[in-house]
Amino acid sequence: MHDLPPHGAADNGSPLDDDFIQLLSESGERMPNAEFDPWVRDIGAAGLAALYDDLVVVRRLDTEATALQRQGELGLWPPMLGQEAAQIGSARALHPDDFVFTSYRENAVAYCRGVGLTDLVKVWRGNAQSGWDPASVGMAVPAIIIGAQTLHATGWALGAQFDGADSVAVTYFGDGATSEGDVNEAMVFAASFQVPVVFFCQNNQWAISEPVGLQARVHIAERAPGFGIPSLRVDGNDVLAVMAATRVALDRARSGGGPTFIEAVTYRMGPHTTADDPTRYRDPADLARWAERDPILRLRRLLDAEGLFTPEFEAATAAHADAAAAELRAGCIGLADPEPLSVFDNVYTTPQATLDRQRAGYAAYLASFESSDTRSSNEGASV
């Protein structure tokens, strides 16, 4: 049995709490680990450079989207600042035929899956009900309801099991979601049927404004064994450790070993969304401590130590990031407003009399406006 740590004290994922898998220290040194090193042995100079490029690009995209919200081009945006390694390290471990079910903050995962940059922001701009075709990229559109996607993933994995496929469902959620009924139900079913699903929890320390210590008196990873699911606790700001842990879990799932739970210990360095003010509940000293553990900084230090961080590489990465940001901005601002009646599209695959009546009624209502400008429009903002 465990000795329970004092409430909210020892187990709030503080920087000193390093009871997790780490392959890359804060200062950028490789930490030898006989168990997990083999899983990232293939990541050489080119692999490290590619991961660094990913991290820089997704942070730049995230910053640009935040700016677009401040400029009135997006209604809302959930920044992921600080969580890049947890998302990139895990998403880059996936196969194309795996399927991802995420919450709303996993925009770096979406980037890795090949979601178009403009598609990332469509919903946040209010231009579409969903941003992309899930089947074409192997990733469902984000679940806004906390934890609901874990059930979707478990169901999908059950289907893969029936099909005899060796694809794996991976579901991303946060520390707060682990207290939701949906997540617990998903874990019960995943364990019962030993389905190929990976529960990937980004413990970013905050359920909006509630610190994780309020809801978890043991490490979140320690909950999973109670369901009969093995778990790994990994430094979520260490892109290599995250990749190794995810590969272990994926391999177990593909070989019939059933579900795995991964707790990636990271930190949300920005607000919950652009409508949140973290300075009201977060100690600035806490933020400063986590800034030292920045996921990009430590990989840069490793590259530097190995002589890979050349001025040319730095410039090329920055140029890639800027180009991606410019593409995101141009695509976002260039999105055409949807036709009001398009809200009725894609509700049913076959004609429905009730829906047709509603469509006709709404069309008549729109026609009752005398002006020809009956569309909700963003153009008013540039008057």
Next chain:
Amino acid sequence: MIRVFSLPDLGEGLTESEIVAWHVAPGDTVTLNQHIADVETAKAVVELPSPFSGVVSELHRPEGVLVHVGDPIVSFEVVGADAVDDSGDSSDSGAPAAPVPTKREANLVGYGPDAEREGRPKRRARPGSAACATPVPLATVTSPGLPVAVTSSVANPVAAAPGATTMERPRSTPPVRMLARDLGVDLTRITGTGAHGVITRDDVRAVGVTPETVPVADAPSVFGAPSGTRESRTPIKSLRKLTAAAMVQSAFTAPHVTEFLTIDVTPTIDLLETINTAGAREGAGRVGLLAVVAQALCLAVARTPSVNTRWDEAAGEIVQFHYVNLGIAAATPRGLMVPVIADADRLGLAGLADSLARLTAAARSGTTTPAALAGGTITITNIGVFGIDAGTPILNPGEAAILAMGAIRRTPWEFRGDIALRQVMTLSLSFDHRLVDGEQGSRFLADVGRILANPGLALTMLGATPGAA
């Protein structure tokens, strides 16, 4: 080409924000996403990134004013890719094309219609000002002096028009309201001829005015409410909600007793004069009365420790603090906060004065950290700064006592057998009667009063051990 940037909805469903600071001035060259302003919404203070690369041509709103979402706040002279697709009527003068009738609002994430401004002209002109009047700075509107904007609405032809007697929104349909808005017609001026008095399209056209005469500038009323609104509703949330919960919890769990003591504090005022003018605090800030009261409280706590305790209902125990973490109730831009001076009993008068200065600066600038608000054991509230004499303060939850300082008044008072004009103030002490008996509370209040009435007595209390009196 001039491009105008209008205030976006920076949170979810916000209607207005305050410009806290501009970081650029007309003529400055800015790059895309450069931090140009700090804007405070009901939810957060956020940094505004520039939407264009170019040169700032005009700031339409000064710092410190409340701006509606959709109002122009800054214009840029831009060249290249950004210089496309803007309305021509703003490029000739560089001024925002404010008089254009409002179009339907952009409707992003289910914000719904802008009901409050439905069918009303956007802004009314202040008397004697140009069409695009500068709104009254918030500080002026909310200052405790006489209201300054009171007369502006009277001069307004729309508000004063006959027929504007009812404050209920006139009955009409959305297309008619849109027509009225496009024509600049105020629906409150119209008597509907449709069924049940509903205003029809023809009613609106009959009154229709040309866009040139549409009043566009509207000075905020004293209460900052749109014209015609007699009451408004604000969701109970954030700090207001927390404050309310704390007050209710305290008021209905701790049985409060409040005692008053009126004293002649002239000797303390004289002492402060000496300290602050005689160079006794070389290079340091002034020592204020609050610091002396804090020092007096710490000395008095040592003689009556029961006022510095906590009732731990769950544990069935009384917690006696052997230190004083002194809370100072502060009215901040965000509302009531009680930042704490840790170990106030060890600081001495100079240390208390320095701590108070830091704490006040942080509270005013909104940089008080959550840690600075935690762990108080007893509180002072200075209601005297509002010109108030006495009150019955509610305990900060979990504390046993709270001391309120009243205003100091020149008052005829008995002095050495005669009547003299003296500096007199009233202290109000509320205490938790579960923890503090009347004898103890009275002794504590009398001790504070004795020190303030004769600060030299503090010498006799130094080193006093609890209960020694």
